[in-house]
Amino acid sequence: MTAVRETRGVRDRLTVPVLAFGGILMAVMQTVVVPLLPDLPRLTGASASAVSWMVTATLLSGAVLTPVLGRAGDMYGKRRVLLAALALMTLGSVLCALTSDIALLITARALQGAAAAVVPLSISILRDELPPERTGSAVALMSSTVGIGAALGLPLAALIVQYANWHVMFWATSALGAVGLALAWWAVRESPVRESGRFDTLGALGLAAGLVCLLLGVSQGGQWGWGSPVILGLFTACVLVLALWCRQQLRAERPLVDLRLAARPRVALPHLTALLTGFAFYANSLVTAQLVQAPEATGYGLGLSIVATGLCLLPGGVTMLLLSPVSARLSAARGPRVTLALGAAVIAFGYGIRIADSRELWVIILGATVVSTGTTLAYSALPTLILRAVPAGQTASANGVNVLMRTVGQAVCSAAVAAVLVHHTSRLAGVAVPTLHGYLLAFALAGTVALVACAAALSIPGDPAAPASGGARRPRGRTASRRGAAGRGPREDEALEGA
Numbered sequence: 001m002t003a004v005r006e007t008r009g010v011r012d013r014l015t016v017p018v019l020a021f022g023g024i025l026m027a028v029m030q031t032v033v034v035p036l037l038p039d040l041p042r043l044t045g046a047s048a049s050a051v052s053w054m055v056t057a058t059l060l061s062g063a064v065l066t067p068v069l070g071r072a073g074d075m076y077g078k079r080r081v082l083l084a085a086l087a088l089m090t091l092g093s094v095l096c097a098l099t100s101d102i103a104l105l106i107t108a109r110a111l112q113g114a115a116a117a118v119v120p121l122s123i124s125i126l127r128d129e130l131p132p133e134r135t136g137s138a139v140a141l142m143s144s145t146v147g148i149g150a151a152l153g154l155p156l157a158a159l160i161v162q163y164a165n166w167h168v169m170f171w172a173t174s175a176l177g178a179v180g181l182a183l184a185w186w187a188v189r190e191s192p193v194r195e196s197g198r199f200d201t202l203g204a205l206g207l208a209a210g211l212v213c214l215l216l217g218v219s220q221g222g223q224w225g226w227g228s229p230v231i232l233g234l235f236t237a238c239v240l241v242l243a244l245w246c247r248q249q250l251r252a253e254r255p256l257v258d259l260r261l262a263a264r265p266r267v268a269l270p271h272l273t274a275l276l277t278g279f280a281f282y283a284n285s286l287v288t289a290q291l292v293q294a295p296e297a298t299g300y301g302l303g304l305s306i307v308a309t310g311l312c313l314l315p316g317g318v319t320m321l322l323l324s325p326v327s328a329r330l331s332a333a334r335g336p337r338v339t340l341a342l343g344a345a346v347i348a349f350g351y352g353i354r355i356a357d358s359r360e361l362w363v364i365i366l367g368a369t370v371v372s373t374g375t376t377l378a379y380s381a382l383p384t385l386i387l388r389a390v391p392a393g394q395t396a397s398a399n400g401v402n403v404l405m406r407t408v409g410q411a412v413c414s415a416a417v418a419a420v421l422v423h424h425t426s427r428l429a430g431v432a433v434p435t436l437h438g439y440l441l442a443f444a445l446a447g448t449v450a451l452v453a454c455a456a457a458l459s460i461p462g463d464p465a466a467p468a469s470g471g472a473r474r475p476r477g478r479t480a481s482r483r484g485a486a487g488r489g490p491r492e493d494e495a496l497e498g499a
Helices: 002-031 040-044 053-076 078-098 102-129 132-163 166-187 201-224 229-251 265-293 306-334 336-356 361-389 392-422 436-458 477-483 490-498
Strands: 425-428 431-434
Touching (some): 002 078, 002 102, 002 132, 002 166, 053 078, 053 201, 053 392, 078 102, 078 166, 102 361, 132 166, 132 265, 132 361, 201 229, 265 306, 265 336, 265 361, 306 361, 336 361, 361 436, 392 436
Antiparallel strands (some): 425 431
16 A cells, blocks of 8 residues: 555656646747758658648647637546547647658648647646645646747757758657656546536537638738638638627537636636737747748848747746746736736836847847746746636636637737738848848837736736635535536636635
């Protein structure tokens, strides 16, 4: 018995790092394909537009599956669904390593999109399993893994692509995925907190259709033409489908997304802030990568390689890792609402640095790192706000919606930045390249959105009765299972009353 208890104790201590490793893997999987994009048409024999779907497919499937898998985790077991998401991610990597056919590559990248649900599922497991004094720091670390993985994935992938066959990169990610899956199976215990009822299949299909129309229109609008019949038709279909979906959700006995709960200010405003923060955060890596790789002949570009570009973003990822416990302590002392507002303000300040000087490498790295610092503060506070505002039985689905809002913000940012840069170009050796003014406008746009996010965060209603850790009065572990299938207890009733 002593040996069993010691083994269980080791597993419990490893729960946080194992889940964090899974979150980092998710972000790595999303970014590793970026260094390959310029060469993939030659390597696969496909057109550039077809190759771009290797990014679009992951975006679409991740956006659709995140709230769906979050709800499934609330109902059927968060650990079980987490393992399924990691398995799909790993399977997608293996398929990418085995083929050069563009259709199979796109399908495999769509499978990898399931990994987007890893972070909200992990945050919910941490809430259910950890003691209150550890929850805040663990959730902050989990939220920061998105930026950490993105900062690590780009230079790692670039190095492999530069010195080895491109399939080797996917074999490497397959091995990492298998390790992450095995560790999660070994170290993570199943949460006893469940929601009863039947899964809302109709709601899942409706949400999937609406999101596909929205994100497909946003991501392809620049290429297909914003005024083209296809794009206008997609946006029209999105409005109609989501309107019908909302009506169905309000009538469903066990909806996929509890819209009445989501409409309450303590939930709706964090979702809105997540969308705005996702927009502001994404411009950092998106614009910085293009700026430093621009030819020196432009007068502002540094002509860096993709490896050097990744290294420029690496300090931001390290900063996110180091600052996650600081952000947790700040939320404990001042409340997550203040941390979120401060994070958005710091992001805006970082873009102010970029506007002041985007020619010197050290200033570029400094500005990008400041933006990453603000992102750490904001992303660590968002799930804490959600955990305080929803019942334990809905934490995975609610955090899934919050992550979805970040994804939508990133997609809109990508389209907006592309539109700004396309309209501010000059000719260099017969090729149109963005001007420095265009890049500065993109920074100004992202900074303005960050300030709006700060205002939205300050508008979130306070929660003076809630414990600083984000859930001190809730029971943990096996005790939680005694509250019944719905997972509702005094802590959750208080959250609903205060919302």
